[in-house]
Amino acid sequence: MVGIVGYGVYVPRYRIKTADIANVWGADPNIGKALGVFEKSVPGPDEDVATISVEAARNAIKYGKVDATKIGAVYVGSESHPYAVKPTGTIVAEAIGCTADITCADYEFACKAGTAAIQTCMGLVKSGMVELGLAIGSDTAQGRPGDALEYSAAAGGVAIIVGDKKPVATIEDTVSYTTDTPDFWRREGEDFPSHGARFTGEPAYFRHVGEGAKSLLRKTNTTVDDYDYFVFHMPNGKFPLSMGGQLRIPPEKLEDGLVVRSIGNTYSASAMMGLARILDIAEPGSKIFMVSYGSGAGSDAFVIKVEKEIEKHRGEVPTVDDYIERKTYVDYSVYAKYRRKIVALG
Amino acid sequence: MTRRVAIAGVGISKFGELWEQSIRDITLEAGMLCIFDSGIRGGDIDAICIGNMSAGRFTGQEHLGALAADMGGLGNIPSYSVEAACASGGAAVRQAYMAIRSGEHDAMMVLGMEKMSDVTQTEAMNTMSVASDWEWEGLGGATFPALYALMARRHMYEYGTTEEQLSLVTVKNHANAAHNPYAQFQRPVPLEVVMRSGFIADPIRVLHSSPVSDGAAGLVMCSEEKARELTDTPIFIEASTQASDTLALHDRKSITRMDSVIISSREALKRAGLEMDDIGVIELHDSFTISEIIQMEDIGIAKKGEGGKVVEEGVTQIGGKFPVNTSGGLKARGHPIGATGVAQIVELVYQLRGEAAGRQVEGAERGMAVNIGGTGATSIVHILGR
Numbered sequence: 232m233v234g235i236v237g238y239g240v241y242v243p244r245y246r247i248k249t250a251d252i253a254n255v256w257g258a259d260p261n262i263g264k265a266l267g268v269f270e271k272s273v274p275g276p277d278e279d280v281a282t283i284s285v286e287a288a289r290n291a292i293k294y295g296k297v298d299a300t301k302i303g304a305v306y307v308g309s310e311s312h313p314y315a316v317k318p319t320g321t322i323v324a325e326a327i328g329c330t331a332d333i334t335c336a337d338y339e340f341a342c343k344a345g346t347a348a349i350q351t352c353m354g355l356v357k358s359g360m361v362e363l364g365l366a367i368g369s370d371t372a373q374g375r376p377g378d379a380l381e382y383s384a385a386a387g388g389v390a391i392i393v394g395d396k397k398p399v400a401t402i403e404d405t406v407s408y409t410t411d412t413p414d415f416w417r418r419e420g421e422d423f424p425s426h427g428a429r430f431t432g433e434p435a436y437f438r439h440v441g442e443g444a445k446s447l448l449r450k451t452n453t454t455v456d457d458y459d460y461f462v463f464h465m466p467n468g469k470f471p472l473s474m475g476g477q478l479r480i481p482p483e484k485l486e487d488g489l490v491v492r493s494i495g496n497t498y499s500a501s502a503m504m505g506l507a508r509i510l511d512i513a514e515p516g517s518k519i520f521m522v523s524y525g526s527g528a529g530s531d532a533f534v535i536k537v538e539k540e541i542e543k544h545r546g547e548v549p550t551v552d553d554y555i556e557r558k559t560y561v562d563y564s565v566y567a568k569y570r571r572k573i574v575a576l577g
Numbered sequence: 578m579t580r581r582v583a584i585a586g587v588g589i590s591k592f593g594e595l596w597e598q599s600i601r602d603i604t605l606e607a608g609m610l611c612i613f614d615s616g617i618r619g620g621d622i623d624a625i626c627i628g629n630m631s632a633g634r635f636t637g638q639e640h641l642g643a644l645a646a647d648m649g650g651l652g653n654i655p656s657y658s659v660e661a662a663c664a665s666g667g668a669a670v671r672q673a674y675m676a677i678r679s680g681e682h683d684a685m686m687v688l689g690m691e692k693m694s695d696v697t698q699t700e701a702m703n704t705m706s707v708a709s710d711w712e713w714e715g716l717g718g719a720t721f722p723a724l725y726a727l728m729a730r731r732h733m734y735e736y737g738t739t740e741e742q743l744s745l746v747t748v749k750n751h752a753n754a755a756h757n758p759y760a761q762f763q764r765p766v767p768l769e770v771v772m773r774s775g776f777i778a779d780p781i782r783v784l785h786s787s788p789v790s791d792g793a794a795g796l797v798m799c800s801e802e803k804a805r806e807l808t809d810t811p812i813f814i815e816a817s818t819q820a821s822d823t824l825a826l827h828d829r830k831s832i833t834r835m836d837s838v839i840i841s842s843r844e845a846l847k848r849a850g851l852e853m854d855d856i857g858v859i860e861l862h863d864s865f866t867i868s869e870i871i872q873m874e875d876i877g878i879a880k881k882g883e884g885g886k887v888v889e890e891g892v893t894q895i896g897g898k899f900p901v902n903t904s905g906g907l908k909a910r911g912h913p914i915g916a917t918g919v920a921q922i923v924e925l926v927y928q929l930r931g932e933a934a935g936r937q938v939e940g941a942e943r944g945m946a947v948n949i950g951g952t953g954a955t956s957i958v959h960i961l962g963r
Contacts, residue, residue: 259775428698434596 233356234398234538235391236363237295240507241286242387242494242554245273247566249382255563256377267468271385271495273561274371276569280309281322283388284369287500288327290548291365291390295399299328302392303361305335306351308344308499311371312337315419323367334361341415342464343525344368345389345499350405350531352393364393370498375423376572383467385495387554389503399541400510400519403534404451408443415526431526432470440464440474440522443530447520451534455480458534459517462505464524465491487512493555506535508551515539582677583804583811584961585684585797586615587923592792592911593761600636600692601648603793607916608649608688611795616807619651622797623682627658628669628689629915634704636692645688662708663864665689666794666918667819667948667957673798674817674959683800689919690793701789705914708951710825721864722786724826724952726778729867732833733780735882738870740780742885744771746866747784747908749894754905756935759920761790761911785866790911794919796926812926815849815943816960818842824954833882835953838875842947845958849943853877856960857941858928859899860921862949863906872947873901895936903928903936918948918957925961 248270249263263269274283284307292299305324312319320335334355338344345368352364369388374380393402414435417424427435440463448454455461461484463471468491475485488505497504502523509519519535549557567573588610590603598606612619625645633639642656661668666689673685693701706715709724732738748768754760766784774784797807804811820840826832846852853876861876863869870884878899879887887893893901904910904924907917925944927933943962949955 265775429594430596430694433594 232398232401232403233353233393233395234401236394236396236398237291237297237392237544238390238507238510239287239290239292239294239548240387240389240504240551240554241283241290243272243274243278243283244557244559245275245561245569246270246558247273247561247563251563252382262382266382267472268383268491268495270493271383272387272497273566273569274386278386279313279371280307280311280369280388281313281319283371283386284319284323284367284390285326287369287388287390288323288365288367291392292327294544294548295392296544297363297392300330302329302363302365303333304352304355304364305329305333306338306348306365307367307369308338308340308348309369310339310341310344310417310498311373312339340529341526342498342501343523343529343531345503346523346531346533349391349393350407353402353405356393356395362394366391366393368499368503370500372496372498373423378423380424380426383491383496385497387494387497387500387504389500389507391503397540398538399544400535400537403536404447405531405533406443406447406450407529407531408439408446409529410439412439412528414528435526435528436466436470436524437474437477439528439530440524441477443522443532444478444520447532447534457518458520459484460487460509460513460519461485462488462502462509462519462521464502464522465489465505466496468492490551490555504551510537510541511550511552513537515541580678580680581801582674582814583799583801584814584922584926585617585799585804585807585811586611587796587926588614589759589794589920589923590792591759592790592913594694595791596694598791600632600638600690601644603692603791604645604688604690605648607690607793607795608645608686611686611797615797617684617797619649621684622651622654622686623684624654624676625651625656625686625688626669626672628666628918629658630660630662630665630691630708631704632692635701636695661955661957662950663862663914664918664948664950664955664957665915666920667946667959668918670796670918670922670959671817671819671957674814677798677800684803685798687796687798687919688793689916691913691915692791693789693913694791698789713825713827720778722778722781725865725867726781727826728832728871728952729780729865732867732871735833738885740772741768742870742888743780743785743866744768745888746863746869747771749888750863750902750906750908753895753903753936754909757905757910760905760909761788762905762909781865781867787864787907787912790913792911792913792916792920794916794923796919796922810930812929813962814959815851815962816845816958818845818848819955819957822954824951826952833871835871835875835949835956837953837956838872838947838949841956841958842876842945845945845960849960851943851960856899856943856945858903858925858938858944859901860904860924860944860946861901861906862917862947863902863908864912866908869901869906876945876947895938900938903933903938921946921948922959922961929961929963
């Protein structure tokens with residue numbers, strides 16, 4: 232059955248505390264508790280979606296013990312591709328040693344481009360068009376100085392190699408829920424995204440994640456009780472918990488995936504990062520229910536079962552927790568410099 | 578000038594963030610509901626009067642009078658809107674009251690509506706701020722939360738009003754809204770949650786403040802004769818009064834009272850031949866909770882400076898002597914600006930008809946609604962009776 236034969240993550244080393252950001256803007260220093268985000272990752276001055284994706288992909292290959300020349304498809308999902316025109320995927324593919332005989336493209340669907348890439352790879356593997364597909368969700372998310380997004384917009388990447396031979400976790404099913412809902416956008420040439428404030432909540436995130444989840448539960452004829460772990464896209468620490476409440480999921484089933492608290496919202500990598508953390512620790516046989524969310528808007532829901540194979544792969548590469556704990560704090564001024572928010576520097 | 582004016586039917590849309598509905602949808606909904614409730618034939622409606630503050634800025638649509646007549650299929654009758662900031666709804670009710678009382682019209686539909694969630698929060702705030710003295714207040718950055726924060730601070734300084742008292746108004750109004758199926762927030766909020774909520778403008782917290790809302794409300798108002806043909810339970814408008822005050826807060830002798838409310842409420846009681854003790858249910862304009870406390874003092878259900886204490890004593894709860902904001906008030910029912918003054922009347926009608934399930938004030942014979950604009954530059958008071 233099609234599944235995950237290898238996965239790898241990468242989170243930049245730098246962190247800024249949300250209290251420090253609040254201090255700059257005169258906001259409530261307890262904002263971390265209110266948002267459920269205490270620290271967020273900050274990409275270094277020489278990091279972008281290409282470098283982050285390469286780091287994550289290298290980890291995935293090592294973890295999966297796969298031969299990069301067997302990869303037939305590379306898709307990179309992001310809303311911060313370094314180029315407006317020129318793929319990130321080609322940089323990643325060459326850097327990790329893929330052959331030229333691959334199909335490759337960049338994806339964009341706000342925060343769910345990475346899971347859309349997983350679905351594409353599943354189709355290619357299931358149809359026999361490729362042996363292995365590499366799906367990456369990676370971002371260096373932007374937040375306008377002083378905007379609410381600045382407290383959560385973070386950086387990180389997750390790479391998942393999809394195949395059907397000896398998967399560490401099988402992907403048993405997937406569905407999507409998609410509408411035209413303009414809750415969050417960034418137009419061509421703009422440096423920072425705009426958003427509809429409270430409109431991003433009920434009619435956007437909650438509707439799409441909720442409907443995606445319900446649709447997959449119906450399709451698989453299962454209930455919340457059939458799963459050990461739930462992961463929802465994490466724009467902050469509150470939304471996934473509140474979504475869980477609406478679907479009557481015990482909070483402890485969400486707890487292990489809530490990486491947003493310590494690294495922020497890694498956008499295209501967000502739900503996948505939560506999934507990776509669970510794959511780092513889950514026992515074989517565990518069932519995981521993941522729903523990503525992309526503004527604009529849509530959700531991709533997955534049922535994933537951890538296989539015994541996973542035990543043979545652990546310990547090869549850094550875990551999500553290893554990256555979370557590897558950190559160097561920066562203050563707002565250094566953050567502003569790294570994120571090129573100082574206009575005079577150009 | 579002796580005709581009595583009655584309310585034969587009421588209707589109200591759900592209040593809240595109505596992402597799926599336009600201003601047309603909610604206007605039509607409230608209009609149809611009040612027509613159905615009254616049983617009036619559409620052809621018997623002589624005119625429409627609408628309360629709305631700023632549909633032009635909030636939705637890009639003005640000329641709401643013609644819009645409502647057109648959408649309602651009510652033909653060529655006169656139809657127009659009136660604006661008095663947050664008191665626009667009350668102003669529309671009063672326009673219809675005067676038109677019917679004078680004999681110019683026999684039956685009118687009154688609508689109040691606002692669709693506020695279609696613009697960004699910044700645009701919504703700027704649009705609301707133009708109801709202050711723009712040159713002296715708004716332009717200088719004094720938003721309504723800031724102006725009410727000044728009033729609250731001064732009230733605390735002069736009379737010892739506490740943050741807890743400001744918060745108890747929220748607790749009461751949310752408890753009431755839990756039983757109001759049209760309210761935006763149909764859930765109780767514990768005191769400690771109110772006291773912990775973030776500051777908007779110290780000492781005013783998020784949960785001391787009415788929300789940005791969408792919603793519409795409607796009434797069918799008519800002569801007593803017409804009302805008796807339509808319904809066995811007409812509700813009568815015993816008095817309708819209006820007063821003004823300086824637009825800017827800094828021009829007032831005192832910022833811990835609203836002279837417009839004092840004048841219009843005294844005059845309304847006088848015209849109705851009543852005293853406050855005769856009033857069994859009250860809707861006040863709690864855009865911020867300090868506003869409810871100040872108005873309690875202004876209409877005379879609390880001595881000056883003792884509004885907060887009277888809230889603590891439970892006098893304004895359902896079951897107390899003067900139940901205030903049984904609907905949940907602006908805080909919890911929601912505050913779609915132009916709809917609020919009409920929604921207050923809708924709630925009083927439900928109360929006086931004994932139809933306010935779960936929040937009914939037993940035996941209420943008369944009700945008072947106070948609808949203000951800005952920081953009290955306009956006050957419109959209606960007294961209703963069975």
